Amino acid sequence: MFSLAWKNIIRRLGGSLMTALIAFIAVFVLATSLAVVASLENGLRLSRERLGADIMVLPAGASGNASEVLFCAEPVNVYLPADVERTVAETAGVEQATPQFFTQTVNQSCCSVIGVTRVVGIDMETDFIVGPWLVGGALEGGALPPDGIILGAAAPPIEGGQASILGSVFHCVGTLEPTGSSVDETIFMDVNAARTIAAESPYLESVWLNVDPFDAISCVMVKVKEGAQPSAVAAAIIEQVPGAAAVCTSDLIASVTSQLVVLESMTLAFLAAIVLLAALALAGRFSSLVSSRMGELGLLRTMGVGRLKVALSFVVEVGVVTMAAAAAATACACLASSAIIGQLHTSFDLPGALLAPSAYGWVVCAALLFAVLLSLVALVQPMIALMRQDPQETLAKGGL
Numbered sequence: 001m002f003s004l005a006w007k008n009i010i011r012r013l014g015g016s017l018m019t020a021l022i023a024f025i026a027v028f029v030l031a032t033s034l035a036v037v038a039s040l041e042n043g044l045r046l047s048r049e050r051l052g053a054d055i056m057v058l059p060a061g062a063s064g065n066a067s068e069v070l071f072c073a074e075p076v077n078v079y080l081p082a083d084v085e086r087t088v089a090e091t092a093g094v095e096q097a098t099p100q101f102f103t104q105t106v107n108q109s110c111c112s113v114i115g116v117t118r119v120v121g122i123d124m125e126t127d128f129i130v131g132p133w134l135v136g137g138a139l140e141g142g143a144l145p146p147d148g149i150i151l152g153a154a155a156p157p158i159e160g161g162q163a164s165i166l167g168s169v170f171h172c173v174g175t176l177e178p179t180g181s182s183v184d185e186t187i188f189m190d191v192n193a194a195r196t197i198a199a200e201s202p203y204l205e206s207v208w209l210n211v212d213p214f215d216a217i218s219c220v221m222v223k224v225k226e227g228a229q230p231s232a233v234a235a236a237i238i239e240q241v242p243g244a245a246a247v248c249t250s251d252l253i254a255s256v257t258s259q260l261v262v263l264e265s266m267t268l269a270f271l272a273a274i275v276l277l278a279a280l281a282l283a284g285r286f287s288s289l290v291s292s293r294m295g296e297l298g299l300l301r302t303m304g305v306g307r308l309k310v311a312l313s314f315v316v317e318v319g320v321v322t323m324a325a326a327a328a329a330t331a332c333a334c335l336a337s338s339a340i341i342g343q344l345h346t347s348f349d350l351p352g353a354l355l356a357p358s359a360y361g362w363v364v365c366a367a368l369l370f371a372v373l374l375s376l377v378a379l380v381q382p383m384i385a386l387m388r389q390d391p392q393e394t395l396a397k398g399g400l
Contacts, residue, residue, distance in 0.1 A: 009321060019285050019318065020325035023371060026278035027326040031333035031367035032340065033267050038359055039341045040260055043351030046180025047071070047253060052129045054230040055222035056247045057088055057237055066247040067349035069219065071256070073118040073152075073185035074346070075104035077207050079216040084241050088220045091236050093228035098126040101191050102218035103166070103198040110167040110201070114156045119165060119187045120218075121194025129221050130188055133177045140173065148173035150188040165189075166197040166204075180351045191217075222246075256350060275374070282378035286318060290382045315383075319375060326371030330364050 009016045047070075056066060062078040069076055082099070089097040101121035105111040122130055124144045131138075134150070144150065149170040151158060162171045170189060178184055198204055199213040207213075224233045234246035344350050355363075 006320070009317060015285075015289065016321050019282070019289075019321050022278060022281045022285060023322040023325040023374070024329040026274055026374060027329035027367050027371050028333050028336075029274050030271060030370050031330045031363055032337050033271055034363045034366055035333060035337035035355060035360070036340050036344070037264055037267060038363065039337070039355050040263070040344070040350055042355065042359070043071075043180035043345075044253070044256060044260060046178055047256075047351045050133060050177075050179040051181055051249055051253075052132065052223065053221040053249055054224045055234050055237065056249060057084065057220040057222060057241065058218075058245050058247065060243050060245045062245070066245075067252055067255070069182065070249060070252055071181055071349050071351045072346055073182040075116060075118045076102055076218070077104070077204075078102065078218055079211050079213075080218070080220075080241075080244060082215050082217050084244060085217060085220050087240050088222060088237055091233065091240050093224050093233035093236065094222055095225040095228075096126065096128050096223040098128060098221050099123055099191065099217040100129075100219045100221065101194045101198075101213075101216065103194050103204070105165055105187075106201075106203045108203060110164065110203070112164040113158070113187070117156055117187055118182070118185070119189065119194060121191035122188050123191050128223060129183065130176065133179055133183070135175045135177055144188075144190050145171075145173065146190050146193045147171055148189065150174045150176060152176050152184040152186045152188070153178040154184040155187055163187075166201040168193075168197045259348065259350065279374060279377050282322075282374065283381055286378055286382040287385070289318070290314070290385055315379065318379065322371055322375045323368070326368055330367040333367070334360055334363065 051070075056069065057080075058066060058069065059078045059080050062069070062076065065076055065078070068074055079102075085097060085099040088094060099122075103119045103121070105113045105115075105117045105119060107116060122144070124131065124139075130150060139148075139150075147168075147170050149158075149163065149165070149172055151172055151174070153176055158172050162169055164170075165187070170193075176183060195213045195216075199208060222233070222237070224230050230248045230250060234248055237246040238244065
């Protein structure tokens with residue numbers, strides 16, 4: 001029976017490809033949507049669980065870039081006086097405060113890192129953002145050496161365990177678990193090392209015309225005391241530090257959550273339309289196949305083949321075509337979803353996290369199950385017509 005189905009597929013290759021194309025488009029859209037939404041939701045979940053900071057203190061002019069700072073790793077060269085950290089740490093309601101210094105790699109010979117990547121200088125003595133998510137739990141020796149770097153989970157790869165950054169060579173001493181935030185795509189180093197290489201780089205001279213890099217920080221990450229209201233603490237920080245903006249991370253996450261709800265609603269409506277159109281298109285396609293082959297199927301009936309076997313031969317034929325198309329569509333969707341996630345991540349400042357193999361397995365299973373159900377729904381009407389076929393009527397009409 002499979003041999004007969006395969007011969008029919010090859011003999012009517014054009015029609016088989018048309019059926020496969022309809023199934024491919026429907027399954028590709030579904031699988032891609034599932035992977036993208038799952039990644040965004042996973043990134044948002046990780047951000048909630050692993051962000052660590054309740055408040056970000058930035059220069060007032062950079063407050064509009066807060067989502068970019070939190071969720072994306074696009075380089076942002078903004079600075080505050082270094083003594084802001086002390087003022088913030090002494091504000092009522094603040095439990096922990098740690099400074100960060102932003103700089104970046106450049107697409108020049110001084111940097112071996114691919115692309116322009118955010119580099120963040122941190123103070124390991126006060127840090128509570130990076131340290132908790134080190135793979136292995138801690139750095140060897142418990143400290144970040146001046147020539148050491150820590151790579152985020154999605155940071156550019158470092159070959160040979162070392163990299164040239166703004167003309168200085170650094171060694172990778174640790175990597176981080178996924179956090180769903182900009183931490184994933186960032187390279188971390190000691191804050192004083194970051195200041196030194198940034199100050200000495202000829203490519204960043206224009207940044208330091210009005211700022212002393214050795215007396216500057218870019219951001220202060222704040223954790224509030226238990227029972228304190230982040231919004232009240234943020235207001236107190238703004239009052240204590242003129243020229244600074246204090247942004248509650250919970251507000252940013254809530255904003256992203258609302259964006260994700262809208263995106264999921266639009267995706268659901270789009271998927272419903274695609275499923276309906278695909279079901280109608282496949283039903284029409286299968287009905288056309290049955291009509292065009294009524295004589296051939298009637299001949300099988302005339303030769304004594306039962307209704308069930310005739311119907312099963314047709315189901316096997318269309319099943320092979322649709323499932324092959326579904327498998328190809330699922331593979332393409334898994335590849336395309338990473339590019340789409342990256343585009344959404346950078347264009348709309350949405351959190352994103354790489355999906356685990358088990359999550360991709362769930363997407364594959366859901367997509368293939370969808371293909372099976374879609375085919376079964378589309379086969380209902382053609383199968384009814386086929387089961388009602390009378391071989392004598394086919395002979396009378398000259399169908400053979």
